[in-house]
Amino acid sequence: MRTDHGYVLIILMMVVLVLTIGLTVALPVLETELVREKEAELIFRGRQYVEAIRLSQMKTPGRFPSSLKELEENKLIRKLYKDPMTASGEWNVVLPMEEPGQAGGESVQKVLVVPESALPSIKNPVVLGVVSSSTKKSFKLYYDQDSYDKWLFYYGQDPEKLPQIVTYGREEE
Secondary structure, three states: OOOHHHHHHHHHHHHHHHHHHHHHHHHHHHHHHHHHHHHHHHHHHHHHHHHHHHHHHHHOOOOOOOOHHHHHHOOOOOOOOOOOOOOOOOOEEEEEEOOOOOOOOOOOOEEEEEEHHHHHHOOOOOOOEEEOOOOOEEEEEEOOEEEHHHOOEEOOOOOOOOOEEEEOOOOOO
């Protein structure tokens, strides 16, 4: 009668234990890596919209698009990219918000952030760019901002002078 069947079972249980511990350690690392890839994709897609608006300005100076769809229709962007940080993929759109008495040619001090679906309710929208609709905290800092809804991608952006963000439908603070 052989007794090494018990040793095989113990070795098999040890292998399963080591694999379980390895997966427990690896899963958070993989999840973090996936989020970092999404962040890189968010930056790429946001910059694609900025470039499309820049091309729009070169084509028709002084006239900004009134929607993201207009960029695609005028063949200024290859396709309408979705927001990678949200399940819906819907962007918030960055619009200029002029102060009373502010000249139109000055740099934007305030921007209005509007859900893309609410654009039809805005009279004569002037689309400067996009921002994610996700309010989650980011791993990466982008222009010293640590949540995706503060990662602005818009034409004429000056990283040294970040504008005040006013969110559509909320009272100013």
